[in-house]
Amino acid sequence: MKRMVLLVVLASVAVTVMSSEDDAIVREVLNRLYDGYDRTNACWVARSADDPGRADCLKIDRVDRVEADTGPRLYVLLTGRAFDPRTGENIDSHVTRGLVGALVIGFGPDGVELIAGEPRLSSGGWGGAPTDWRLIKLAPSDYWGWVNRDGFLGQGVLVESYSILAPHGRRIRDLGPIHAAWNNVGACGEGGEICPVTDIESTLEVDSINIGATVFPLRITLTGQFEGRQLTPKIWNIPFDQTSWSYVEPDDWPLADLED
Numbered sequence: 001m002k003r004m005v006l007l008v009v010l011a012s013v014a015v016t017v018m019s020s021e022d023d024a025i026v027r028e029v030l031n032r033l034y035d036g037y038d039r040t041n042a043c044w045v046a047r048s049a050d051d052p053g054r055a056d057c058l059k060i061d062r063v064d065r066v067e068a069d070t071g072p073r074l075y076v077l078l079t080g081r082a083f084d085p086r087t088g089e090n091i092d093s094h095v096t097r098g099l100v101g102a103l104v105i106g107f108g109p110d111g112v113e114l115i116a117g118e119p120r121l122s123s124g125g126w127g128g129a130p131t132d133w134r135l136i137k138l139a140p141s142d143y144w145g146w147v148n149r150d151g152f153l154g155q156g157v158l159v160e161s162y163s164i165l166a167p168h169g170r171r172i173r174d175l176g177p178i179h180a181a182w183n184n185v186g187a188c189g190e191g192g193e194i195c196p197v198t199d200i201e202s203t204l205e206v207d208s209i210n211i212g213a214t215v216f217p218l219r220i221t222l223t224g225q226f227e228g229r230q231l232t233p234k235i236w237n238i239p240f241d242q243t244s245w246s247y248v249e250p251d252d253w254p255l256a257d258l259e260d
Contacts, residue, residue: 019065022063022065022074023063025074025105025112026060026063026074026076026105028112029076029103029105029112029114030044030076030078030101031044033101033103033117033119034046034058034101034119035047035055038057041057042059043057043058043059043080044057044058044059044078044101045057045058045085046058046080046099046101046119046120047085052085052086053084053085053086054082054084054085054091055082055083055084055085056080056081056082056083056098056099056120057080057081057083058078058079058080058099058101059078059079059080060076060077060078061077061078061079061131061132061133062075062076062077062133062135063075063076063077064135066135066142066144068142069142070142071106071107072106072107073104073105073106073107073115073142073144074103074104074105074106075103075104075105075135075144075146076101076102076103076104076105077100077101077102077103077133077135077146077165078100078101078102079098079099079100079101079123079124079128079129079130079131079133080098080099080100080101080128080129081098081127081128081129082096082097082098082099082127082128083127090127091127092126092127092128093126093127094125094126094152095125096125096126096127097122097123097124097125097127097129098122098123098124098125098127098128098129098130099120099121099122099123099129100118100121100122100123100124100129100165101117101118101119101120101121102117102118102121102146102165102172103116103117103118103119103172104116104117104144104167104172115167115170116167116168116169116170116171116172117170117171117172118165118171118172118173121165121172121174123150123163124150125150125152130148130149130150130163132148133146133147133148133165134146134147134148136164136206137206137208137216138164138166138175138206138215138216139213139214139215139216140208140211140212140213140216143166143167143215144166145164145165145166145167145175146164146165146166147162147163147164147165147204148162148163149161149162149163149180149181150163151180151181153186155186155187156184156185156186156187156188157182157183157184157186157187158181158182158183158184158185158186159179159181159182160179160180160181160182161176161177161178161179161180162176162177162178162179162180162204163176163177164176164178164247168245173245173246174246175215175240175245175246175247176246176247178204178218178220178238178247178249179249179253179255179256179258180202180204180255181200181201181202181255182198182199182200182255182258183197183198183199183200183224184197184198184199185197185199192228196227196228197225197227197228198224198225198226198227198228198258199224199225200222200223200224200225200226200231200254200255200258201222201223201224202220202221202222202223202255203220203221203223204218204219204220205218205219205220205221206218206219207219207237213240214240214242215240215242216240217237217238217239217240217247218237218238218240218247219235219236219237219238220235220236220238221233221234221235221236222234222236222254222255226254236250236253237250238250
């Protein structure tokens with residue numbers, strides 16, 4: 001279901017694979033944040049505070065070491081699947097969301113410190129969170145985040161959105177969501193036998209040429225067809241709003257109108 005095309009221009013900051021020492025640091029931080037390590041399933045367990053029948057099994061999706069001007073940082077992204085801790089069975093109903101853990105680990109004068117983090121972010125569906133996140137540079141300064149794309153299929157209509165997770169103070173928040181794709185092929189048939197097909201796709205690019213911005217804007221290219229008619233590819237500029245600390249879709253954003 002997930003079809004992500006992402007074009008990113010990175011600055012000269014070095015992003016490297018973590019060392020064995022970094023691996024030990026990450027595991028120590030995760031052991032402190034979560035409710036234990038499940039050796040059988042090789043994951044960290046996050047128990048629900050209000051539902052004894054819900055926990056999540058979180059695994060590392062990616063770890064990146066960024067050698068930034070302010071010092072080295074470890075960007076850690078985990079994704080989890082819901083399960084019942086009383087039976088060990090997965091919870092995979094369509095209304096059950098998965099969990100994402102997003103952490104930025106730094107190295108201060110007193111040793112390892114958590115610069116920003118959100119161990120439990122609801123994400124995805126059918127009990128699982130989307131995987132294969134990407135780390136991107138979001139500003140001229142040392143401001144990085146993760147991007148992914150996910151959605152749902154209902155009654156033959158597929159709707160997808162971009163999520164962009166990044167620090168905001170000491171926490172991590174979604175700077176979107178931003179509509180990414182919409183199609184009714186499942187309802188109309190690939191050839192439009194039942195109804196005119198709308199199938200709109202997108203590619204996302206961080207507009208890093210705008211070096212005076214606090215946070216880079218985005219450029220999203222829409223392609224595909226609308227009600228059976230081929231669309232001319234068009235680039236849309238998605239500005240960043242500092243007041244809400246989020247990306248704001250234009251008022252005439254076509255994908256938002258389709259979902260409504």
